[in-house]
Each structure stands twice: as C-alpha cells, then as structure tokens.
Amino acid sequence: MNKLLLTLGVSALSPLALAKPVIVTSIKPVSMVVAAITGDKADIQQIVSSTASPHDFALRPSDLRKIVNADAVVWVGESLESFLEKPLENANKEESSIEWLALKGVKLHNFAEEHEEHEDHEEHEDHEDHEDHEDHEDHEDHEDHEDHEDHEDHEDHEDHEDHADHAGHAGHNHDGVDPHVWLSPDNARVLAEAVTMRLVYLDSDNASYYKGNLAKFVKGLAVTDAEIRKSLDKVKTVPYIVFHDGYTYFEEHYGLSHAGEVTVSPERKPGAKKVAELRHEIEEHNVQCVFSEPQFSPAIVKSLLDGSNVKTAPLDPLGGEIKLNQNAYFSFLKTLSGQFLRCLS
Known part of the structure; x- marks a missing residue:
C-alpha cells in the first residue's frame, strides 16, 4: 500500500520535476548553437522553419504563443528579424531574450x-x-x-x-550591420557562452552539465575551424560570386576571394543593368563559380550564366538540411565549407 502511494506520488510530481527550460530560437543556426549547450536538458522551439528565409518572414499566432511561453528567446537581431522586435516588447521578453548582435565580444561587419x-x-x-x-x-x-x-x-x-560596451545595446541601433553573424566561428563561441550563462540561471541544478557542454563546444569548434581552414586554403584565391551579400564573416575568417554578389538583399531581384555588370565581372575576374541559395529560386543565377561555362552550386547559409543535435553547428560549418570547396576546386 505504502509502496503504491509512493509510486503515485512520484508520478504526480514528475511533470513538474521533469519540466525543462523552454528556449525559443529565431532561425536554424541559432538553434544549432543553443542545442550544443542544452543537450537534452531544455526544449528548443524554433520560429522560422529551416526551409524559409528570415528576410521575408511573417509571424503566425502559434509563433506569438511560443514567445509568450518562452523562458528565453534567442535571436540574431532586428536588422535580420525585425518581425520579432515588437512581439518581444509586447510579451515583456526583451530583458530575458538574448540578442546575438548585441552581445559583448561579437565582431560585427558593416x-x-x-x-x-x-x-x-x-x-x-x-x-x-x-x-x-x-x-x-x-x-x-x-x-x-x-x-x-x-x-x-x-x-x-x-x-x-x-563593441566593447555593446552588451547594453542602447537604442537597438544596428543600421548597416551585416546580421549574418552565425557564419563566424568566433561569434558562435560568444553566443554559446551567453546561452550557457542564461541556462545556468534558469536551471541551476544542471549548471555543471551546461558548463561542460560549453567546454566541449569550444574545443570542438577549434578543431573544426582548423580543419576547414586547411581544406579551404587551396581555393582561397579562386574568385566566385554569391547569391546575396551575406557570407562576409565566413569569407573574411577563411580568406576567400569574393568577387561580387547577384543581389545585396535577397528580396531584391537584380535588374538588367546589374545582370550586365555581373556578366562583365565574371569575364574580368575569371569567376569560377556563381552560387545560388536553396531558399530562393535559382532561375536568376541560371539566366545570368546562360551560354557560359561558369559552374554553379547552392550555398545554404541557414543549414536547412542539418540535423539538430549537439554537433549541428560543426556539421553546418563543414557542409558550408564543402559547398565552397566543391565548386571552387
């Protein structure tokens, strides 16, 4: 009898005892870094699907509910995800959220x-x-x-x-800042540290687990970074054109030879004048590859290269096909570098 009551008591308490912190993330690369730290100790809920682009995303009622119920929201920032700024304010989640662009130590490109x-x-x-x-x-x-x-x-x-005093993020002023910070391994480490601190605060019982995961992430990041640098070294002087101007962090980190972009912003289609300029750049710089992106129609790139022998291949800056687990960010970097390598070799 007592044994039965004890069992029932544990069952009644278990939902509360097993409750995990709910971390809402904006896009897949954010989820990758968060997952490296949370492991199986937190529930990650991503807003922008892995096949969509944050550049033209609109929130649904279910997304608003996620924000309201979140223990913390981790996002890149308003210059990429302007659709999140007002909902975070309305849900009174601004203070508990982690805005990647605003973190102290993040290196930003303008x-x-x-x-x-x-x-x-x-x-x-x-x-x-x-x-x-x-x-x-x-x-x-x-x-x-x-x-x-x-x-x-x-x-x-x-x-x-x-950005020594950037943590305060006064005024939310990121005009002109390149928001694609997840393409820098150094910036990924900064976010991982911030996520660890927040999880330790939210779930102190698992503090040592989160800190251990951070140590593993930093070590794994160093190994992955060194491997990628070595593999890309052989193609770093080969000129190429990207679909949109969103790879600077990755390109500068690994010393690649960006010769131009099809469009500055993916929501803007290039006009006839821009297409003519790109064809001139392809000839002048002996461009070897023009990259497309899976989130956008490749028709523009195909028409640009019509009649030429220049190679084309997709670059996925969001890692849509990467399985979300603790090693996802490493897989993302390796996949992206492999996409560069195959088209430039």
Missing part, C-alpha cells in the same frame, strides 16, 4: 563601410591616413566621421567599432 571601400578604395585609404582634419570636414562627413576632429570622440568611435 555593409556601408564595405561598399564605401569597394566604390572608392584609394580615396578611403587616403582619408584614413590624413592628419589635417580641418581641411577635410566635408570628406569626413561623407565617410561617416571615421576620423573625428575631437580625439575623445575618436576614442568613443573605436570603442563602438570594437
């Missing part, structure tokens, strides 16, 4: 700076080295005040670029 350098590289270099600021106020304004007349302002600008 689209505006890249395009200024691409359009007028020599003038940009001259401006950076110029010491006579008074004669170049107008030029400084055009270059977004990269060299400030006030030395203290210049120091503040450097701090902003280094």
